[in-house]
């Protein structure tokens with residue numbers, strides 16, 4: 001075994017010494033077997049949430065109705081979920097109520113894909129009743145049990161199949177893929193938030209291009225916010241080299257390819273329940289991308305865009321233009337590093353200074369003059385220190 005499991009072994013031991021079973025489960029075991037970086041270590045246990053809360057001193061209720069308690073242990077946090085079965089599904093969604101059970105195998109049976117239904121105990125022994133290891137060895141995404149049944153229980157699993165294809169570059173097993181094609185319409189019952197989580201991961205996967213192709217082929221796109229009837233425009237995206245793009249850049253490129261009007265961008269992204277902060281970032285990236293098509297970066301634009309944003313806009317520009325092996329990013333980064341200030345807060349003058357120097361009370365003129373000083377600093381007309389700024393202002397009589 002290796003980290004981060006080793007650090008979590010005492011958590012399993014604590015549950016066991018209280019008389020319960022406990023195992024590592026889910027994505028962490030899968031990623032461990034794949035020799036991939038392990039994100040969160042999830043734990044499944046026969047203890048009920050109340051029992052888990054009695055055993056650990058620091059816990060947070062994050063999903064008690066689904067049996068999940070967050071346990072803080074030695075500066076790490078672990079999601080501990082009670083073994084459960086999901087016998088009754090409603091409306092093709094995961095069930096509102098779950099029943100807690102004491103049996104690991106039943107818990108593994110309700111999991112989506114065989115590769116995600118492997119448990120590992122504290123000694124590193126695997127419990128793999130659905131041959132998840134074989135699926136992993138053969139790089140196959142296959143449902144636990146009959147695919148059609150599992151997708152009817154929870155239609156989101158169809159999107160999860162494609163997002164795993166994106167992240168792992170596996171293939172979807174034939175029966176699983178056929179069921180997906182047949183039942184794709186059930187995705188209309190699924191909450192946007194859940195779709196968004198999967199789509200976001202899909203966009204960030206290494207195999208994102210194939211995943212997007214499959215989203216088109218299987219008609220999944222028709223059930224995604226703002227994408228129905230957009231087959232041709234989504235196809236535009238597949239022309240580009242997508243490998244280097246971050247998730248945020250992928251969203252920006254999607255908006256670009258969909259040719260969404262500037263004022264409709266926010267509505268489209270809100271439709272996906274993307275947080276407003278990210279929406280604003282995507283809008284700014286698109287704003288500078290638009291500008292980039294017309295002209296190169298000015299010092300002022302580099303400064304106002306900020307480093308993260310201009311790098312994203314420039315990368316998108318290069319991708320859309322099909323420009324490779326170009327050192328323009330390096331060039332603009334150098335320009336950026338040489339800016340005398342990177343942010344307004346670095347200006348060595350304040351509104352109070354101006355009011356003091358000109359012996360005038362506040363008003364719109366303060367903001368205007370600060371803006372003039374900012375420009376002058378950026379253009380190298382005045383050095384950014386109080387004395388020089390004051391002299392410059394007095395000389396030019398900028399009052």
Ligand code: ATP
Pocket residue numbers: 025026027028039042094110111112113116117154156157201
């Ligand atoms: P990631 O590395 O992206 O977190 P993951 O496999 O851990 O991947 P999660 O969404 O964190 O995915 O889910 C954890 C585990 O819970 C899965 O591995 C799977 O066993 C189970 N699971 C999650 N969603 C479903 C679902 N809709 N239906 C059945 N089982 C699910």
Ligand code: MG
Pocket residue numbers: 026027028040042
């Ligand atoms: Mg996970």
